[in-house]
Amino acid sequence: xxxxxxxxxxxxxxxxxxxxxxxxxxxxxxxxxxxxxxxxxxxxxxxxxxxxxxxxxxxxxxxxxxxxxxxxxxxxxxxxxxxxxxxxxxxxxxxxxxxxxxxxxxxxxxxxxxxxxxxxxxxxxxxxxxxxxxxxxxxxxxxxxxxxxxxxxxxxxxxxxxxxxxxxxxxxxxxxxxxxxxxxxxxxxxxxxxxxxxxxxxxxxxxxxxxxxxxxxxxxxxxxxxxxxxxxxxxxxxxxxxxxxxxxxxxxxxxxxxxxxxxxxxxxxxxxxxxxxxxxxxxxxxxxxxx
Amino acid sequence: xxxxxxxxxxxxxxxxxxxxxxxxxxxxxxxxxxxxxxxxxxxxxxxxxxxxxxxxxxxxxxxxxxxxxxxxxxxxxxxxxxxxxxxxxxxxxxxxxxxxxxxxxxxxxxxxxxxxxxxxxxxxxxxxxxxxxxxxxxxxxxxxxxxxxxxxxxxxxxxxxxxxxxxxxxxxxxxxxxxxxxxxxxxxxxxxxxxxxxxxxxxxxxxxxxxxxxx
Numbered sequence: 345x346x347x348x349x350x351x352x353x354x355x356x357x358x359x360x361x362x363x364x365x366x367x368x369x370x371x372x373x374x375x376x377x378x379x380x381x382x383x384x385x386x387x388x389x390x391x392x393x394x395x396x397x398x399x400x401x402x403x404x405x406x407x408x409x410x411x412x413x414x415x416x417x418x419x420x421x422x423x424x425x426x427x428x429x430x431x432x433x434x435x436x437x438x439x440x441x442x443x444x445x446x447x448x449x450x451x452x453x454x455x456x457x458x459x460x461x462x463x464x465x466x467x468x469x470x471x472x473x474x475x476x477x478x479x480x481x482x483x484x485x486x487x488x489x490x491x492x493x494x495x496x497x498x499x500x501x502x503x504x505x506x507x508x509x510x511x512x513x514x515x516x517x518x519x520x521x522x523x524x525x526x527x528x529x530x531x532x533x534x535x536x537x538x539x540x541x542x543x544x545x546x547x548x549x550x551x552x553x554x555x556x557x558x559x560x561x562x563x564x565x566x567x568x569x570x571x572x573x574x575x576x577x578x579x580x581x582x583x584x585x586x587x588x589x590x591x592x593x594x595x596x597x598x599x600x601x602x603x604x605x606x607x608x609x610x611x612x613x614x615x616x617x618x619x620x621x622x623x624x625x626x627x628x629x630x631x632x633x634x635x
Numbered sequence: 636x637x638x639x640x641x642x643x644x645x646x647x648x649x650x651x652x653x654x655x656x657x658x659x660x661x662x663x664x665x666x667x668x669x670x671x672x673x674x675x676x677x678x679x680x681x682x683x684x685x686x687x688x689x690x691x692x693x694x695x696x697x698x699x700x701x702x703x704x705x706x707x708x709x710x711x712x713x714x715x716x717x718x719x720x721x722x723x724x725x726x727x728x729x730x731x732x733x734x735x736x737x738x739x740x741x742x743x744x745x746x747x748x749x750x751x752x753x754x755x756x757x758x759x760x761x762x763x764x765x766x767x768x769x770x771x772x773x774x775x776x777x778x779x780x781x782x783x784x785x786x787x788x789x790x791x792x793x794x795x796x797x798x799x800x801x802x803x804x805x806x807x808x809x810x811x812x813x814x815x816x817x818x819x820x821x822x823x824x825x826x827x828x829x830x831x832x833x834x835x836x837x838x839x840x841x842x843x844x845x846x847x848x849x850x
Contacts, residue, residue, distance in 0.1 A: 415786060419786075451786075452783055452786075452787075453837055455786045455787045456783075456787045456814075456836065456837070456838075457837075457838060458787075459781060459787035459788070459789050460787075460824055460836075460838065460840075462838045466838060467838075470837040470838060473837065474837070510812075513835070513837075514834075514835075543812065546812075547812060547832070547846060550832040550833075550834060550844060551831070551832050573850055576810070576848050576850060577850060579846075579848075580848060580850075583831075
């Protein structure tokens with residue numbers, strides 16, 4: 345009987361150990377080994393390799409995913425980037441994480457710069473700018489949370505910070521984003537709603553909508569308590585109207601009033617009923633999409 | 636006398652060896668008092684062995700313990716006992732299987748937390764949808780797609796040439812906004828002429844932008 349139990353235990357342990365790597369989590373030790381191997385293959389000097397491994401360990405200790413650390417070193421080595429530069433890339437990512445900011449956008453900018461063959465010093469500057477935007481965005485997001493924005497998970501906070509950082513990089517003043525955050529807090533909206541409103545604001549502006557109008561649209565989304573999908577539908581509706589020849593002003597006005605094309609005006613609540621509505625737009629009309 | 640009493644006790648308990656036993660039996664025969672005591676003890680033992688053994692009612696021990704006056708030790712002593720007193724862990728195969736499953740799920744959960752995040756922020760918990768990318772580049776030998784969704788790997792997502800000279804690929808993406816570019820022949824970065832929008836790439840150029848909705 346004891347032998348049978350031992351056999352079952354052994355099989356279970358083997359299955360457990362064998363299945364762990366299949367779920368994709370690279371262990372920190374594996375990542376460090378990969379970094380050492382890639383650094384050696386790249387022909388980095390011993391001192392550089394040592395510094396690189398130390399920075400990789402620091403990044404892992406800060407909580408950066410082992411896969412990201414290994415991928416960054418591999419990409420740097422593949423593109424013949426100096427080991428010291430790669431160590432600095434890891435350092436700025438670790439510092440971002442240490443400050444409680446999402447490191448994803450910084451890593452994304454670094455990956456992009458390396459892939460496009462941008463000189464390392466310029467990649468570092470660009471990554472530093474992303475970090476600064478993230479820090480400013482975190483200040484706005486955390487302030488709104490302290491004012492009453494219904495806080496979500498750490499992942500949702502990271503998403504909101506990322507959205508605000510994109511808006512900042514696109515040229516939106518931090519004050520405008522902070523006001524949307526304050527409004528969302530005052531209305532007791534959820535963090536993802538705020539994040540999506542900011543994303544809509546940036547998306548609309550990126551598509552050509554004047555900045556002030558994009559800010560007003562995001563504010564209306566918050567005031568009217570649109571769900572994330574509701575905001576997405578409004579975005580699609582406005583893009584559709586634009587493709588149909590409407591001006592941004594007319595599309596914005598129609599979303600506010602449901603009025604005819606060219607009637608002007610920017611005040612009043614969005615029209616809530618569904619249907620074709622007026623004007624020559626090809627959309628399906630407006631629908632307020634509460635949760 | 637005391638020594639004989641002890642030997643008598645051991646005789647009754649069956650603890651004497653043969654020579655001791657023989658010696659003791661002779662001593663009993665020779666000593667009437669000892670003989671009387673021996674016979675009395677032997678009869679008592681036989682009577683006890685023949686008597687019925689009533690079984691205790693269910694939860695007898697627990698009930699007795701419950702009726703005992705409560706003696707509460709101070710909190711620190713209870714905590715100390717809890718922490719440092721050896722405990723007996725009783726287990727069975729079902730418990731072991733449950734623990735193994737729990738460990739497996741925990742490892743999966745932790746693996747998920749450490750997973751690579753390459754995509755733009757997702758909207759809600761939407762699943763990925765297939766998104767098509769097209770480029771008219773009849774003279775190109777190869778066209779790849781690189782963007783925020785694949786860490787800007789320029790040799791990972793390759794487009795396929797169609798009969799019309801158009802290059803085409805479908806990529807699974809979750810809802811969000813993605814910056815990307817095409818890479819022609821492995822070296823020339825080119826924006827998508829039919830992108831949803833364009834965005835400064837931070838290096839003096841402009842990326843294409845694709846918005847993915849999951850309604």
